[in-house]
Amino acid sequence: MSIIGENVIMQLIPLLAIALVIYLVVRRSSHKSKFVPNKNMITTEFTDEHGPFQREKTVAGRGSEKIMMLVFWITVFLAMPAGIVFVLGSVKSSGPIIPVATYLIIWWMCFLGWKQIKEGVSQTPDKVAFMFKMDPFVGALVALFMGVYILLFFGAQRVLSKLWRAMALSGGNTRVRGARIRPAEIEWPLVSTIPFHDLRGRIRHWLTLIKTTPIHEDAIKKAGEEGERKVLALMDGHRGLRDAHLYAGRRIPRTKDHPLIPSRRSEIDLIILTPKAIHVIEVKNWSGELWQDKEDPHQWLRRRRNRDAQGIRSVVEVNQAKAWSLGNYLESRGVAVGAEHIRSHIFFTNPNLKMDMDIKEMPDVVTVHHISGFLAGLGTKTLDRIILRMAKLVLDQESADMVQQGLAGAMPQSIYDQMLKEFDQLHTWDRLHLHGGAVETGDLLWVKSHGHSIKSGDLQPGEQIRIQWQRGRILSLLKAVTGKHLGHIITAKQKVAVDMEGQVFFHFAGQPEPAIVPVTSVDIIERG
Template identity: 30%
Template sequence: MEDINTPSTTGLMDRPAGPDYRLGAIPLAPERFSTWKERLAQWRALRDAPLYLEDGRARAARGAERHAKRRLSVHHATQYGHVFSNKRIPRDVQAAAMGRFEADLIALTPRRVLVLEVKNWSGQLKVAGDRWVQVQRSGAEVTHPNLLAHNREKLRALHRYLAHAGVNIPAERFHQAVIFVNPRLEIDPAIADHPAVLCMDDVGDVLGSGTSLGRHMAARLVQLLTDAETNATLAENLLKVIPPTEVAAATAAIKGLRTWDRLTLRGGRELQGDIIWLRLTGNQAPAAALKPGGAASLEWRRGVIGGIQWVLRNRGAGNLRGDIFWDQHLVPGRRVPLDADDCVYFHEPGEPKPSIIALSHVERLQIG
C-alpha cells in the first residue's frame, strides 16, 4: 500500500525511517567521555540500523562471474595458468587521469592471454547501429555499448600495460570473448555468430588447446638451457607456448593490478568503489595506509550485552578486526576500536563525487 494514511506498524507509533548510510557531512568526532545517556542514544541508533539487502540482479551478476571463474580455473587449458577477477587495467599507463577499465576475468594460460566479459543477461539482445539493446523480460529496453568492441579496448589496454611492465608476449597471443551464462537470453544472430561470443560450455573455443605436462616441462628445460632470445624462439616456434619466464612476469604484473574496494552493508548489500580515507576513533587514515588485498570485519555492539558494556562501562561501540593496514600486524589481536560516528569517504563508479558513509552501517571492508 502507498496510501499515506496507512499505518506502517501494528501499534500506535510508526517506526521511524532508518538513517541512510550516506551522510550529508563528516560527523564530529565523539567525545571520549560522553555520558551514559548519550551512549544509550548512540546504542539505540546502532541497534536500529536498517538492513540493506542486495539487489537481485547485482547478486546474480556476481554469482555468474564466480561460476565462470570456477569453470575456467578447472579447465585443462588453464592447468598451468591463472585466472584473475575484477582487475582494473589502466587505459593509458602514462596518464593515470585517463581512468581504468574493469575486466570481469583475465585468464593467463601457457598459450594465451585472455580478457573475458561475463554477462548474466536474460530476455533478448539485438543490434541497433553501433550499440546493443537488451530487451528485458519486463519489456524494458537497456542500451549497451558493443561489448565486443569495448572488450577489445580492454584487451589492448592490457597488452600496453604488460609491455610497459617489461613483459614480452606477442600480440597474437592476446584474445578476448564475451560469455553469456544465462540460457534464457535470445541473441540476435548478428551477435551470436561472432566467434568471440560464447556460452559457458563453449569457453574452450577461446581458451585454446591445453598444455601437456611433457610440453610444460620441455618449456622449462629450454628456459634453463638457453639464453632469453633462443628460449623465446623455441617456445614460440617449436613448443607453441609463451616462454615460462614471460608467463611468470605477466602473472606478477596482473597480480599487481588493483580491484575495487568493497563495503558490505548490514543486510548484505555490497558497495564497490575506491576508499579515499577511513576514519576510525577520530583518526583519519588515507588510502595509502590501506593494504591491498586486506579485509576486516566490523564487530558492532548491537546486542543487549554489548550495549550494556558500551553504555555503562564505556567499552566502545565495537571493534574492527582484520588486517587492512600496512602496520596492523603491530596492533595486539589486530583489533582497532570503533566509535559510533566513524565513517569512510568512498567514491563509487559512475557517481560524480565521493560519499561519506557511516561505518555503523558497514559489516565488512575489503581492500582491492
C-alpha cells in the same frame, strides 16, 4: 580535571539526583506504612531462653514495595558504569577483576542500606542473615541485573574471545575466495585512548545508529551477480586447462584514457594466459532477451523478464577496450607484448538468453550453443563447467587462429615469465558490505577511526575488517545508557570499540570520484 572526569561527573549528577529522590520516596513510604492499623502488620514468633514471644512489624504494600525497589536498583545499575570509570580512569584498563570486585562491594553496601530502609531501624542488621533472608523476588531481580550488567559493561567477549576468533574470525567458511579471506593483522589504538562520551553524546550516537538506512540490492540482480562471482572466484588459479593460467576478477590500472573506461581501473572477469596469447574474457550469465539496436550498432538492448528494454553499450566493444587497456598497462610495466597476442571474448553462459543473430555471429561471442553437445553428455549444467568448457573451446581455436594469421607460435619465454609475475600482482576489487545486504566493489582508500587512519596498503590481499554492530533498538539503547560501546572493529589481533563518527573513503566502481561512507553503514571491509 581530565575530560574523562568531567564527563563522568556530568553523568553522575542527574543519576544521583534521581537515586536520592527515589530513596526519599521509599523511606517516606516505609515510615508511613507503620501507621496502617493491622492491614500491613506481620507477626513473627520466636523462642529464646525466656520462652516464646512475638514480634510485630509493619511493611509497605508488597506490590508498591517491589516497584520502588525495582526502580531504585535500576537507577543504581545505571550509575555504576560512571562510578567505576571515575574510580579506575578507564573501563577496562585494570582488567575485569578490579571492576567486578568494586561492583560487588557497592551492591553489597546498597543491599545493607535498603535493608535498613525496609525495616525502619538504625542499627546495622546481621549481614549474613540479610543475604539469606532476602525476598526471592528481589533476589531474582538482583541476579538478573547483575547478569545483564556484567554482560553489557564488562563484555562477554573477554570470556568468548578465543571461541569467537576460532569460529567467527576464521573468515574462510564462505565459498567466495575460500581461505584467502582472513582477518586483518592491523592494530588500532588501545582502549584506554578511546574518549569516554557523556550520556548525551552516547544517546546521540544511538540515534545515529538506529536511523542508519539499510541498503538492499535487487534480489534477482544480487543472486545472479553473487553466483557469477562465486564461480569466478573458485576458478581463480585453476589449473584444469593444460598450459594455461587463470586469473579471475583482476583490476587493470588505467594508463591511457579511453571513452569506455571512465574509472581509474577496469575489472576483467577472467584472464587466461597461455604461452601463445592472453585471453580477456567477459562472463555474462544473463537471461531474457538481447539484441542490437538497428539505428546504432554500438548500442544493445536488453530486456529482463517482465521489465522494459534498457539500452546498454555493446559488451563486445567494452571488453575490447579492457583488452586494449591491459596491453597498455603491460607496456607501461616493461612487458612488450603485441596487440595480436591479446584476444577478447564474451561468454554468454545462460541457455535461457534469447539473442539476435547480429550478436550471436560476432567473432568475440561464445554461447552455450557452441558446446551444446558437451552439455547434453554432461548432464549437470554447472556454471563453472560451462565456463571451463567455453575456455577449452577458445584455446582449441587459438592455434588455428595463429596459423591463419601467419603468426609465430609461442611468445618469447622471457615475456611470458614477465606476464606471469605481473598478473600475480594484480588485485581484485575491494568490497564493501553495507548494512542491509548490499555489496559494493571498488577501491578502498582509507578507514578512519578515533583519529587513526588505516590505508588500503596496510591490508594484505584477502584481509578483511569486520564491524560488529548492536543494531537492536532496545539492547543498543541499554548499552548506550550504561556506557557500553555500540560497535566493535574486529581484526585478527584485537576487538576494539568503533568510532561512531568514523568514516570509510571508498571509490565505487564506475564512479568518477571517491565517496565518504559513514562507518555506521558498513558491516565488512574486504581487501581485494
